[in-house]
Amino acid sequence: MIAASGFNPVRTGRNCRDSINMSKSTINDVARLAGVSIKTVSRVVNREAGVRDATREKVEKAIAELNYWPNQSARDLAASKAHLICLVYDDPSAYRLPSAGYIIRLQEGVLRVCRSHGYELLIHPCNYRDRQVGDELKVLIHRARPAGVVLAAPLSNFPKIVKAISATGTPFVRLSPGQKLTGERVVASNDRAFAAEMTCYLASLGHRRIAFITGHPKHKAVGHRFDGYRDGLKRSGLEFSERLVMAGDNSFGSGEAAAMTLLQRKQRPTAVFAANDDMAVGVLRVASRLGIPVPEQLSVAGCDDITLAEQVHPALTTIRQPFSTMAERASLMLVKGTEESEKPNGTVVVPGTLKIRESTGPAP
Amino acid sequence: MIAASGFNPVRTGRNCRDSINMSKSTINDVARLAGVSIKTVSRVVNREAGVRDATREKVEKAIAELNYWPNQSARDLAASKAHLICLVYDDPSAYRLPSAGYIIRLQEGVLRVCRSHGYELLIHPCNYRDRQVGDELKVLIHRARPAGVVLAAPLSNFPKIVKAISATGTPFVRLSPGQKLTGERVVASNDRAFAAEMTCYLASLGHRRIAFITGHPKHKAVGHRFDGYRDGLKRSGLEFSERLVMAGDNSFGSGEAAAMTLLQRKQRPTAVFAANDDMAVGVLRVASRLGIPVPEQLSVAGCDDITLAEQVHPALTTIRQPFSTMAERASLMLVKGTEESEKPNGTVVVPGTLKIRESTGPAP
DNA sequence: GTAGCGGTTGACAACGCTGTCAGGTTCATT
DNA sequence: AATGAACCTGACAGCGTTGTCAACCGCTAC
The missing domain is CATH 3.40.50.2300 (Response regulator)
Incomplete structure (x- = not known):
């Protein structure tokens, strides 16, 4: 199949005519009306090369006139693959x-x-x-x-x-x-890379105790973010500490749970970076409940840029995943x-x- | 087409066998293996009546053995409609x-x-x-x-x-x-009915000044909710007042705008019912910004039960749309x-x- | 014994399109 | 004027199903 990078069956430039004419005309009808063979119509429809301009125009006119659209099932069957x-x-x-x-x-x-x-x-x-x-x-x-x-x-x-x-x-x-x-x-x-970037960003704001909430262990991509977090710490000259890492499972609830632990310590972290936004929002919620002002006393960052991130108060700093x-x-x-x-x-x-x-x- | 209400092509009870055998076998192969005609296989696959049990079993066995699945394009073409x-x-x-x-x-x-x-x-x-x-x-x-x-x-x-x-x-x-x-x-x-219900519910909580934020004028169903609001008011013996109605457009922002106006009046409403959740969340946001505690000083209700409704703080009372x-x-x-x-x-x-x-x- | 009648099966022609390949045209080159 | 080559076009055979219809089977009813 030659198929130019074009795609949709050719239609003459004008808009679809009034298609009260829903008569499901076939390629045969078009061929007859245009006075060419079925195959030639097929060529025009598929934008295959090697059709004389005059012929193409005749066919396109017929197509428009009959309001013809190729039957996808038939196409797929003949080409033995579905579009x-x-x-x-x-x-x-x-x-x-x-x-x-x-x-x-x-x-x-x-x-x-x-x-x-x-x-x-x-x-x-x-x-x-x-x-x-x-x-x-x-x-x-x-x-x-x-x-x-x-x-x-x-x-x-x-x-x-x-x-x-x-x-x-x-x-x-x-x-x-x-x-x-x-x-x-x-x-x-590049999960690892941008998680590092976020960590560095937090460090650049002066944070020294940056906690991390990990994602669901089955979700590998989210796992890479943990590596990125460590990279970022190292790059910023900060010590990694197990105590600042909490296990989450990507859910809002697990973010809350982690925050409950982290934020009630005597020496709590000044920033929490969660492996996804749902958990980050959980952190935000707990902070609000504990009366810890964000971002004044605590910075919170997430990953993914879910819709909620923008709507939550304060709006969540995060990483927009493409x-x-x-x-x-x-x-x-x-x-x-x-x-x-x-x-x-x-x-x-x-x-x-x-x-x-x-x-x-x-x-x- | 007879087609029992059943649907999926019949497969013998056992799980798909190891289908390393991805040989895309056709109905023909099955027919040959089972020693019947194509048409009979088609009958079995489509669960049509009128196939002797013994024959059906033979065919099912062959189907399982060849790991046969009907080609959807061919089916659709022959039946002249896509599934x-x-x-x-x-x-x-x-x-x-x-x-x-x-x-x-x-x-x-x-x-x-x-x-x-x-x-x-x-x-x-x-x-x-x-x-x-x-x-x-x-x-x-x-x-x-x-x-x-x-x-x-x-x-x-x-x-x-x-x-x-x-x-x-x-x-x-x-x-x-x-x-x-x-x-x-x-x-x-039943938009109108449940909007009335919500209004009655608010009234039953003792609210007398229940404001309403209307939806996008083009969205008719949301419009019915306004009617429901009035129904509810009447049913609860409350007076309707233009002053308590604000125009929104279904967006979060329009909810915020409406709330800004409503909540800064000297005699503000004690309840706000928004025609959708996005706007209701906007109200919640403004209330929080203005330091009005919800639900102590202000009740807020929405419609739709979007995901956000459950995550927002306080969680939003709303109507779950089916x-x-x-x-x-x-x-x-x-x-x-x-x-x-x-x-x-x-x-x-x-x-x-x-x-x-x-x-x-x-x-x- | 034979016509008749469900129940069961198969032959065959679509369904509407694409791929292959051969045939026909056109045009430049010798 | 003959020879290719390049360009166009069409005939035809599938693609893998389903629908139609005829045929066949075994049995009952006369």
Whole structure:
């Protein structure tokens, strides 16, 4: 298939005509009206090269006149692959976590690519704690035959899930996986680097006792942030101390719990950096409850820039994760990978950006 | 098509066997292995009646052995309709509104139906301010040929959008439309009723000056809540006063603005009921800034039960909108409508439920 | 013994498109 | 004027299902 990077079936420039004419005309009708063969219409529709301008115009006119749109099922059948990208992520309704924003951003990213390349997006939330999840994904892929699969974190870290998808032979890209495998496509953000950056930022404000709340142990990418925290400490000439590290599990509640412990010490930290925003907001909540003014007496920073981060008071300093861009890049690899020559493996890193808001300030 | 209400292609009870065997076997292979005709395999796969048990078992065994899954494109082509439900909603990235939770819930609802009926979900956020949106939807429908379209609010209120979908002839269901048209399918929640209920609840706490912040004028369903507010006032024997009504636009910011005005009056209201949660949270924020304790000096209530409602401090009293259930019911109408005899129009009402949390209390 | 009738099965033609390949045109080159 | 080469175009065979319809089987009813 030649398929120029263009995508959508050609339509003459003018807007869709009144399509009261919903007569689902076929390529045959167009061919007849234009006085050419089916194949030629197909060529025009797919923007294949090698059609004389005059012919193309005739065909385009006929297409517009009949309000023709190719039948996707037939196309996919003939080309033996569906114009579909499948986005697989952790089911938000399984937890009660506010991961909605994360998912929406992922979807946005994939959708951008879909729109520009004539693909459709199939979404598939699933629950990794479900025993059957591997089979479920295989079935999905067998049924839908998508051009590729984008596997979002934290699912991208579960071997059984990766294996299941891999077994189908369908191209896939992992997002923010904890560890990389060889010969595999990955899009990640630089968690370690930006966590270090945040730590340095806090240190530069004069903080000396910077606590860290770790993420869910299964979520590897979040784990890298801990490494980044240590990097940042070292780079700022600060001592690492176990006492300043609390274990969290990415949830709001675990952030609260950690803060309860940290903030009630006689010598409490002057800054708390949480591995994600949910926990950071938990810290904020506890601080408010304990009457500790933020940022005057305590600086709080998170990671991810969830919607809530902006709405909470004081607005949370955090790191904006480029989720949507990551998903976009991943989808692009998939789309290109099938249209052009199969690309080899590759890792794309999309950088996150510091969002400094109100919850951080000079050390007291 | 006979198609029992069952859906997924039959698989023998046991789990998928090791499917290293990803050989994309076709119905032909199965037929050969089982020693029957293609058509018989098709019957078994589709759970059609009239296959002898012994034959069915032979076929199921062959299916399991070859790890066969029907090709969706081929199916859709032959049956001339795709097993797809299309969910169309307002693009959250177009605004900067935190509508992610809303969308995720809608998706959840549709997905439940998809899963149980062998459909897939196609999502299509779009921007109603875009001139081309009608054509865009027509193209989508022409291309994907979904079994039906679920049109979410606030999009369900725009005539040009409804018309465009209607013109394609594809069955569709509107969610929470502002006004109903005849001969049309609708799923709505009882906005007016529950807004009245909330108002009565506040009145029952002793509040006499209950303010209301209206929603975006274009969002009709939210408009009904204003009517409900007046109903509630009347039912509680309270006088309606223009002075207690502020115009909002569904955004956090507009909630803040309204609160700034309301709460700085010498005789401020003792309760504020906002037409949605975003605005209610805005009120909470302003109250905190002005040092007005909630709920001791001021009760605040919202509508929708967005994720944030639970996380904010104090947790927001609100009304849980049954978005996910609404989407589910809508999808069900679509799926049934195409599988069974075309159902006539109908309106389904799914009730919302009061969620009383910390932000409301007895009048001071 | 035979017509008739459910119950069961298979042959075959779509479904609407793409890929392959051969055939036809056009045009510059010898 | 003949020879290619480059360019266009169309015939045709799938792609893997489902729908239609005819055929067959075994049995009951006459």
